[in-house]
């Protein structure tokens with residue numbers, strides 16, 4: 105046999121150069137099999153003197169262990185390489201996809217766009233307001249009395265205690281809150297622009313509701329406001345009828361029922377007549393609130409109350425559920441591709 109060192113070096117070189125697991129098996133037989141030079145040397149040990157026998161025995165075992173370890177390591181790395189090879193070419197995740205990536209817009213976005221497009225046809229422009237508001241914009245200026253239940257902490261997310269906040273707006277000790285309605289944008293618009301004006305304002309609103317099939321702590325509204333020298337309930341009704349026919353289709357119409365909102369007088373709940381849609385046939389369904397702008401709203405925003413106007417508030421989720429026949433509002437928020445890809 106060549107020297108132990110030469111033997112070990114030769115074996116290690118072959119293990120290192122090996123590229124297939126099957127070849128590795130052959131190398132193992134060649135260098136560690138029962139007929140290999142090394143193992144034969146083990147059998148020869150009996151022919152040596154005790155001291156020499158011990159020395160050679162130890163050397164043989166060291167080489168054997170070293171080679172076994174090298175083969176085990178190489179097996180692992182070849183297996184890993186095999187798995188990598190199965191994955192195919194490495195991927196550059198920064199490359200643009202070869203497939204078209206355009207996905208349909210989220211159904212709530214589609215409804216928002218559909219509504220705003222219809223009102224744009226009527227000459228409305230889009231106005232925006234912040235989601236973090238002061239109590240003045242959300243309630244006081246909208247003529248909501250101090251005791252109005254919607255102000256209570258059960259309904260409103262207050263961001264800080266009422267006493268401790270100094271603000272730059274009309275009152276010095278009012279609280280910041282998350283707006284509970286997009287009607288705030290009525291005030292913001294009237295404070296900045298002189299009538300005549302026509303705006304719609306889509307946006308997020310927040311209420312301390314527990315999530316269920318028809319409630320959510322955060323949902324979307326579209327506020328509408330039209331102020332001119334002479335506007336009446338007839339204009340309001342005509343506008344909403346036009347809107348529901350454009351939105352849902354022919355045969356849809358509205359019916360007004362007296363109601364109460366602090367910022368409108370008179371106020372109405374609007375029922376929608378549904379000739380045929382999803383599970384509905386010839387039914388009236390309550391869908392939104394509206395009314396003629398209360399003179400106090402004009403006064404609070406520095407506008408002469410001789411102006412006349414109407415306002416309305418549309419719930420985007422409500423209209424999306426109706427249009428698409430979705431019965432659980434939570435579906436819109438689960439980001440489930442199987443649901444979203446249907447729109």
Ligand code: DAH
Pocket residue numbers: 284285286287327328365368392393394395396415416417418
């Ligand atoms: N702000 C009301 C709400 O969130 C909806 C509403 C009702 C808006 C009547 C209006 C209106 O502009 O006139 O429940």
